[in-house]
Amino acid sequence: MINLFKVRAKQKETANNVDDKKHIKKQTAGELRLHKDLNELNLPSSCNLKFPNGKDDLMFFEVTIRPDEGYYLGGKFVFSFHVPSIYPHEPPKVKCETKVYHPNIDLEGNVCLNILREDWKPVLSINTIIYGLYHLFTQPNHEDPLNHEAAQVLRDNPKEFESNVRTAIEGGYVGFTQFTRSLVPGTGSLGIE
Incomplete structure (x- = not known):
């Protein structure tokens, strides 16, 4: 009789294991590729990655960029x-969550980066996109703008553009638009203490 109970317990355990496997979600090809991309990330020290919904939701994440040179030195920008x-x-849908005065990012957070649009190829990766975003801050491009006013100022008067960027990062007004302070605490107005 004891053996019968052991057999029934083993059958029940096996049935439970089969049911548990049915509840395991199979990953899509996109999730598998993203997992590979995330494992191969080689971010600059001024960038970090965060999963606001936890590691179970790899398909949504945030990247914070803190440029260490250029006009945006000392700022902190979340995508x-x-x-x-x-x-x-x-390609992923990328949006700048930090309101920024930038020729290639509009006030709604839309990003003008060619590899997110017409130049996207499946061989590109998340790492490539993050470096592209970082590059927008170190070398903004007035030739392919989303914010035409910022692009014109950058093209015609780089000193005024620099002043506008500083004002925006510090949470001031540029024209009629107020920006949220995005200056990293302790960095001062020029990005240094």
Whole structure:
């Protein structure tokens, strides 16, 4: 009789293991590729990655960029990444969550970066996108603008552009638009103490 109870217990355990496997979510090809990309990340020290919904939701994450040179030195800018299930055949949707005075980022947070649009190729990775975003802060491009006013100021009067960037990072007004302070605490107005 004891053996019968052991057999029934073993059958029940086996049935439970089969049920547990049914509840394990199978990863999509996009999730597998994203997992690979995230494992191979080689971020600059001025960038970091965060998963606001926890590690169970890899398809949404945030990247914080703190430029260590250029006009935006001392600023802190957060970007949200929404990765589609068909990634890498379609690029992530990237939005700047920090209101910024920038020729290639509009006031709604839309980003003008060619590799997120017409130049996207499945061989590109999350690492490539993050370096592209970082590059927008070290070398803003007035030739392909989303914020035409900022692009014109950068092109025609770089000193005024620098002043406008400083004002925006410190939380002031540029024209009729007020910006949220994005200056990293303790960095002063020029990015140094």
